[in-house]
Amino acid sequence: MVSKYLPAGESSPIEHMRKCGARCRDGTPCEGVAIRGGQRCRMHGGAAPAVRDAATRRSEEVAVERAVHKYGKPRRTTPVQALEEELDRTQGHVDWLAEQVGRYPEEPVWRSVYQAERDHLTKLAAHMVTAKTAERRLALGNRTAALVGDLIDAVLRDFGLDTTDDAVRRVIRRHLDAMQGKSTDPAAQVEDAEVVGTEDTQPVEF
Structure with missing residues (x-):
């Protein structure tokens, strides 16, 4: 047209x-x-x-x-970051609602919403403590594992051993498993095994 x-x-x-x-x-x-x-x-x-x-x-x-x-595009975050943002938002809600309760003391709805937001804030704070503790433990565990690995490599090199050799790595793995309560001994692996077969199968003693 x-x-x-x-x-x-x-x-x-x-x-x-x-x-x-x-x-x-x-x-x-x-x-x-x-x-x-x-x-x-x-x-x-x-x-x-x-x-x-x-x-x-x-x-x-x-x-x-x-x-x-437009306003809800995905963005990368972590559980701790998400909790921190929600904690900050909820604290802002609680502060604003506290002002409304003081301004309208005769309106029970403000006090009800205010209390609900405070309860939500308390739960968020508890989750935040748990998440922060788990995050610190993970970071500490990773740093400790890295330090132990570097220490083992340094000690073995001082003794003239090749840390990339398969035999050396198997020995290291056996000791690490033992420290974690595991065992690579074949006899120990079948110690608690269940023998499955026909009714004529006789128990096997180890």
Whole structure:
């Protein structure tokens, strides 16, 4: 559609709107503009209350979807970081609600919401302590393992042993498993094994 009111080469905004999906009596497509959120123009059923209500709901859903896409994009975080952010937000809620309770002491709803947010803050704080403790233990364990590995390599090199040799690595692994309560001794591995077979199978003594 070319308008005499537009500069040459420019299209009318109506060309970028959703067109009605109905057909006219002569079989040609309707050139009317569909109502917001709908598929029909006002002349082809778009003015009906039920159609308008459905179109309004669809428009609201689309707006929410766009808002989520714009403001809710994924980003990388960790459990501790997520807890810290939620803890900060909840503390802000608690502070604001405390002001409302002081401003409207006769309104029980403010005190109820205030108490609920305080309970949520307490639970978050407890989870934060647990998460922080686990994070520190993991970091300490990793540092300790790295130090022990470096120590073993240094000691073995001082004795002239090759730490990349398979025989040396098997010895190291055996001692590490023993320290962790495991065993690589074949006899120890089958000590608690269950013998499964037919009814005529005799118990095996070790």
